[in-house]
Amino acid sequence: MLIKLIRSYFRKDLSHMVTFVLIVILSSLMLQAGLCLLFGYDSHFSRLAEEVNAPDISIYTVVHDDEEGRSIINEIQRSLDNSGDVDCYETKCGYSVHVTYKRSEDSEDSKDYLESQTDVYVFREYGEEEIDRPVIIEKIDGNYERPLIVSYNFLEDTLYGRYGLGDTLLLEINGTDYYFTITGIYEALADQESIYTDEVTIVDMKENMAYLDYEIFVKTVPGADELETFKSLRSDFDHKNIHVGMSRLSILIKDSTYMIDIISAVLCIFAVIVALVVAVVIYFRLTNSIEQNIVNLGALKALGATGSQIRIAHILEFEITAGAGFMISTLFLYALLPRLEELLRVFTYSKWDCAFNPEAFLITGGFIMGVTLCVSFISTSGIKKIDPVQALRFGLKSHSFRKNPFPVETTGGPLTGILALKSAFGNKRQNVLVITIMAVVGLMISIAIFIGFNVGYKPMNLYKLLMNSSTELDLYFAREVDPADIMNIEGVDMVWAADDITIRYNGIGVYTEITDDWSKVPGDHVVEGRVPVYDNEIAVGKTMAENNDIRIGDVIEINYYDKDLPMVVTGFIQSTYNYGDAAIITTEAAGELGYKPYTEHLQVTVKNSDPELTKEIIGKLILMYGDEIYYFDRNELVSSGDDEIIMVGKIISVALVILAAAIVLLSMTLLVKTIIIKTQRELGIKKALGFTGRQLRTELCFSMMPNIVIGLVIGSVLGIINANNLLSAILSRLGITRSNLETAPWMAVMGILGGSVVSYVIIWFLSRRIKKISAYSLINE
Amino acid sequence: MPEKCLIRTEKLCKSFSTGGVQQHVIKNLDAEIYEGDFTVIMGSSGAGKTTLLYALSGMDKASMGKVFFGDRNITGYNSDQLAIFRRKHCGFVFQQVYLMESMSVMDNVLTAGLLAGGNKRALIKRAKELFKQVGIEPGLWRKFPNQLSGGEAQRVAIVRAVINSPDVVFADEPTGALNSSASEAVLNILTGVNKNGQSILMVTHDMRSARRGNRVIYFKDGTICGELDLGPYVSGDKERHEKLRNFLKEMGW
Numbered sequence A: 001m002l003i004k005l006i007r008s009y010f011r012k013d014l015s016h017m018v019t020f021v022l023i024v025i026l027s028s029l030m031l032q033a034g035l036c037l038l039f040g041y042d043s044h045f046s047r048l049a050e051e052v053n054a055p056d057i058s059i060y061t062v063v064h065d066d067e068e069g070r071s072i073i074n075e076i077q078r079s080l081d082n083s084g085d086v087d088c089y090e091t092k093c094g095y096s097v098h099v100t101y102k103r104s105e106d107s108e109d110s111k112d113y114l115e116s117q118t119d120v121y122v123f124r125e126y127g128e129e130e131i132d133r134p135v136i137i138e139k140i141d142g143n144y145e146r147p148l149i150v151s152y153n154f155l156e157d158t159l160y161g162r163y164g165l166g167d168t169l170l171l172e173i174n175g176t177d178y179y180f181t182i183t184g185i186y187e188a189l190a191d192q193e194s195i196y197t198d199e200v201t202i203v204d205m206k207e208n209m210a211y212l213d214y215e216i217f218v219k220t221v222p223g224a225d226e227l228e229t230f231k232s233l234r235s236d237f238d239h240k241n242i243h244v245g246m247s248r249l250s251i252l253i254k255d256s257t258y259m260i261d262i263i264s265a266v267l268c269i270f271a272v273i274v275a276l277v278v279a280v281v282i283y284f285r286l287t288n289s290i291e292q293n294i295v296n297l298g299a300l301k302a303l304g305a306t307g308s309q310i311r312i313a314h315i316l317e318f319e320i321t322a323g324a325g326f327m328i329s330t331l332f333l334y335a336l337l338p339r340l341e342e343l344l345r346v347f348t349y350s351k352w353d354c355a356f357n358p359e360a361f362l363i364t365g366g367f368i369m370g371v372t373l374c375v376s377f378i379s380t381s382g383i384k385k386i387d388p389v390q391a392l393r394f395g396l397k398s399h400s401f402r403k404n405p406f407p408v409e410t411t412g413g414p415l416t417g418i419l420a421l422k423s424a425f426g427n428k429r430q431n432v433l434v435i436t437i438m439a440v441v442g443l444m445i446s447i448a449i450f451i452g453f454n455v456g457y458k459p460m461n462l463y464k465l466l467m468n469s470s471t472e473l474d475l476y477f478a479r480e481v482d483p484a485d486i487m488n489i490e491g492v493d494m495v496w497a498a499d500d501i502t503i504r505y506n507g508i509g510v511y512t513e514i515t516d517d518w519s520k521v522p523g524d525h526v527v528e529g530r531v532p533v534y535d536n537e538i539a540v541g542k543t544m545a546e547n548n549d550i551r552i553g554d555v556i557e558i559n560y561y562d563k564d565l566p567m568v569v570t571g572f573i574q575s576t577y578n579y580g581d582a583a584i585i586t587t588e589a590a591g592e593l594g595y596k597p598y599t600e601h602l603q604v605t606v607k608n609s610d611p612e613l614t615k616e617i618i619g620k621l622i623l624m625y626g627d628e629i630y631y632f633d634r635n636e637l638v639s640s641g642d643d644e645i646i647m648v649g650k651i652i653s654v655a656l657v658i659l660a661a662a663i664v665l666l667s668m669t670l671l672v673k674t675i676i677i678k679t680q681r682e683l684g685i686k687k688a689l690g691f692t693g694r695q696l697r698t699e700l701c702f703s704m705m706p707n708i709v710i711g712l713v714i715g716s717v718l719g720i721i722n723a724n725n726l727l728s729a730i731l732s733r734l735g736i737t738r739s740n741l742e743t744a745p746w747m748a749v750m751g752i753l754g755g756s757v758v759s760y761v762i763i764w765f766l767s768r769r770i771k772k773i774s775a776y777s778l779i780n781e
Numbered sequence B: 001m002p003e004k005c006l007i008r009t010e011k012l013c014k015s016f017s018t019g020g021v022q023q024h025v026i027k028n029l030d031a032e033i034y035e036g037d038f039t040v041i042m043g044s045s046g047a048g049k050t051t052l053l054y055a056l057s058g059m060d061k062a063s064m065g066k067v068f069f070g071d072r073n074i075t076g077y078n079s080d081q082l083a084i085f086r087r088k089h090c091g092f093v094f095q096q097v098y099l100m101e102s103m104s105v106m107d108n109v110l111t112a113g114l115l116a117g118g119n120k121r122a123l124i125k126r127a128k129e130l131f132k133q134v135g136i137e138p139g140l141w142r143k144f145p146n147q148l149s150g151g152e153a154q155r156v157a158i159v160r161a162v163i164n165s166p167d168v169v170f171a172d173e174p175t176g177a178l179n180s181s182a183s184e185a186v187l188n189i190l191t192g193v194n195k196n197g198q199s200i201l202m203v204t205h206d207m208r209s210a211r212r213g214n215r216v217i218y219f220k221d222g223t224i225c226g227e228l229d230l231g232p233y234v235s236g237d238k239e240r241h242e243k244l245r246n247f248l249k250e251m252g253w
């Protein structure tokens, strides 16, 4: 009985089920992709850490090949020997070499990009590393003179993705040309920048060496806390005045995965939003089908089917479909994942095997099936109430119209408009569906516009947020200059000297920016409280404050090498440096810490962030200072489009628009079909009375517009109001707590207009079947 | 007096193909319907009366041949042109009534009137007059079709059909679903409409209804196989009844 029922429901609802399944696929594809990336990369990096025997703590330093250099290394090693938390460590020495890219005769144009740029490479011999041993994951066989084994990081960041496995690289080193061949790609965690090569090449490079590049990789004893050990070593080095770079395993993994976290957050958030559409579609479909089949349901009941049997059949119909959609989406996902993984290497510098992830599978499946179960359970509650006698006797009539909204008699305007208004407000359930879906669509479109504007059209906005900078132009001078001279150049908005140091709080490194007077520096510097003014004041990163329970007004102990200073927290900043472990202080305060900031680095803001104006200013500066100035035009960097975050932003923006359009298309297909079936009789009568197909289609489109616009208004307004909150949440991993990108009412208006036009066109297109049905055949139904 | 021709067909054919089998419902029909007549089409069930009615009214397209309405050849019209033609020149009454369930009685009527391009105030006035004529009390005007009895609904449908003063009212078994007293009322209204000068083309297979016409056409085997001139309707005319009975007997009814 049950199986027969389910089968008959499927047959009847087939086209609706196709729509439903497509939306389920959309939602579960995004959710499972998000979770799969999140969990997959997490376990990938844990595995990689084990495979390469990753160090818990890494120490980096560059020294000269002399007595002093060796003594620094010895000092570091002594500290490690004396620490009870250190199990073992390995010291690796690389040769740091200045190289200049040259164009080889047979090179392709695309590779000229690097021509005559100089860089510093660190060469190491591929050998017997115990800790952070590089794993070769791709290689070409054969004997090559000067083979290079490099990382994805090196290929992407140092070579800008312009070279790959098997390519030769012509470098000029100390006046001599060398050909190198990239013969392998390795993966490691702590050191992804070094180049591994053979003994012969090493001998050559040793000769050309500029200085020694040391890496000391530390494994802690079992049970030792990574962060505590890190802090104690850090303070040990500080007190001995040893300047070294340090990192720890969890930060190394975070460096590789922060972008994955952002992408998966976006996917999961929008998957849940699309799931809302899934829920509304189920509700709409089921309640409608119950209403339309009330006679059949009554007959079934009369034949002895219990209410719960019928109900279970309906629920199973949707559960089976949702399950099928979920399985299809899983197949899709794992078919697409390898392609996606290749793209993601720009961020992860690592090759992930895209293995099936059972957690992502189970959570997504549970979520989709759960939502379907709940909604279909609620939507079928009406079945219980159907009385067989009542249903058989009166059928649809028991669901008769009671109100006559917008009577033709008293409503002004053209007939089509009145009829459209009538049906727009005649059906509550349909309105709920349209408003909810269009709110989702409005939300997506407005956020897409918001992101698109701040990333695509004005990328400086996002760049400034992520770089905690308000600058267009960075100037470095060979001598001290008076900022007032630059302030006088036309178009310059503000000039200030800027420097940064890494201070310590509680043993962790805090990236700290310094300037004379923060109140003069344009932009919002603090998200709470005020900027530091006096020499004992500091504003710290909000994320850092949250992690360490720091409140405004607290006095915190700050160290800078051997100097300790209690400082008052005046406010919170947001910064992506060190994932939020950042601060700002004044020049005076830096002096109290024993640091005298450089004044040769000036930052400049340009009026309206105008790229053209920036170029003009640069021209004038070159005339004024000639060789004594080195500049960095951020507008140019941003507009070159190489920035990965900006690329991701653009992709997200476009993807949201496509997703929104897909949702409109799918849900409107379902809706329009249902409406046409439901009003088939009236459509036929109207045609007989002399309504043309065009009139009826216009009426249908118009009747849907009020609710579409209401939904879009709700969604777009919510979207624009919350766009920055959403972005802050997504970027919180980076240390952003309050995004302040531009939002404007026109973005919501654009969302509403765009959404309305697209919906109108889609509904008009979908309603074409009205044209096909003739008055006569409809009446003969 | 030679009557003026309202609808004329030339070699009209209408066929349906169901499951690959061609069924010719109207075959090479040459027919004329005259202005001001109350024409009745009779025939056995399945003879193709409805099909003929719809072909003549431009509700459905002919398979072959021509239909002239006045001197307009409506055969070449596309479906939108036909719709515009119908709203201006035709009114329809159906056996199943077919009022729009989602609209009140008044809105049903006004929608048809406005569609034909009427002025709303004038239409409301006319609707009220017509309602009064057919006995639809003001209390029913704002009710919904499913709150009416079958006879009331059919009377509303007639008001809807004549609100735009069409040249001709097409009625397909308008009394088929009604009891005899409701039928009488409906037929009286149609007769009244006809007396006002509007043509009526009614399909029926009920003798009491057929009696109302001044001309009866018998449709069989896809063509007109006989017709009867009854003259103007007079109530209780025994002779008229006999005439019709004999005609139908002759036709093999």
Ligand SMILES: Nc1ncnc2c1ncn2[C@@H]1O[C@H](COP(=O)(O)OP(=O)(O)O)[C@@H](O)[C@H]1O
Pocket (backbone or CB within 6 Å): A777, A780, B016, B017, B018, B025, B043, B044, B045, B046, B047, B048, B049, B050, B051, B052
């Ligand atoms: N749309 C259609 N498709 C196929 N056959 C049809 C269609 N409409 C009518 N017919 C057929 O045409 C014949 C005449 O139908 P109809 O005009 O409704 O007869 P009547 O009204 O005289 O009872 C019937 O056999 C019917 O099956």
Ligand SMILES: [Mg+2]
Pocket (backbone or CB within 6 Å): B049, B050, B051
């Ligand atoms: Mg019929």
